Amino acid sequence: MLNIVLFGPPGAGKGTQSEKLIEKYKIDHISTGDLFRKHLGEGTDLGKLAQKFMDEGRLVPDEVVIGMVDEKIKDSKEARGFIFDGFPRTVAQAKALDELLEMKELVISGMISLEVPEEELKNRIKERGKTSGRSDDQDESKINTRIKVYLEETLPVASYYESQGKLTKIQGVGSIDEIFTSICEVIDSY
Template sequence: MLNLVLFGPPGAGKGTQSEKLINKYQLVHISTGDLFRAHIKNQTALGQKVSQLIADGELVPDQITIDMLEEEIDKNPNAKGFVFDGFPRTIPQAIELDKFLASKGSSIAGVIALDVDKDELVKRVALRQKETGRLDDQAEKSQKRIDEYFNKIILVLPYYDEQQKLTKINGIGEIEEIFTNLCTVIDSY
């Protein structure tokens, strides 16, 4: 099973590249952000719990995120693998993901971090907000999410680096060029 973590700040291109990876490698995309938005849209109990947190640009507590993620993995028992987008965000989440996958006889094959500077991220998120109207992409909230990534979430990378599973890819450039670089890394697993 090919399980990948696509890592990067808001606006790094994780969603765009995930779609391309899904098509090429026939993987299931799991984006915690997309799952949260679906739960909010459908007004589930979970959606009501996380709605205000996301609207404020806050992180959802680990256990809620982990429970939701495990539920999504269990819905896809015949998957060839998963692309985890936006998860894990903390070392405890990374540890729980490893434990859960091990219980399924699987593991993370690799973690690919899309490296994009803050100025470029701000431009990309502003453009995405204009195109999609996503509430979490509004200037103040998106800046808070970008800062959260660089101050806290990025601290997960050494966990995977110690396991020799981390590769950094330049996330600035043409979409196809970045995708080619991602595939080169993935094909080496």
């Protein structure tokens, strides 16, 4: 079973590349952003709690996120694998994910990190904000907070998977198809 962590800062192109990878490899998509939006759209208590943290540009607590991921995996019994998009965001989440997968006799095949310079990220997020309707994509201070949180709290996850020999860095600047080809070369090596 192919289980990939697609990693990178906000605006790196994880969502765009995930769509292409799902189509090519026929694996299920686990995006915490999508899970949060589902709960927000349904007005669940969990969704309201997640929204409070997201509005402040902060990370949603690990136990909430892991519970959502576990639920999604249980609901995907026929999956050929998973692409984790925007998750795990902390080393604690990475360890919890490894433990969760181990209980299901699964492992992470590898982490692919999209590397994009900070100014490019800010420009991409602002452009996305013009069409996404997401208020956090249109507010410069929230964009800066999200990038700062990524650098301080999320980036260490790459070292966690690197210590397991599972990290590959891909240049995330270029055409969507060029980046996709580079990602596929890595996945095909698994």
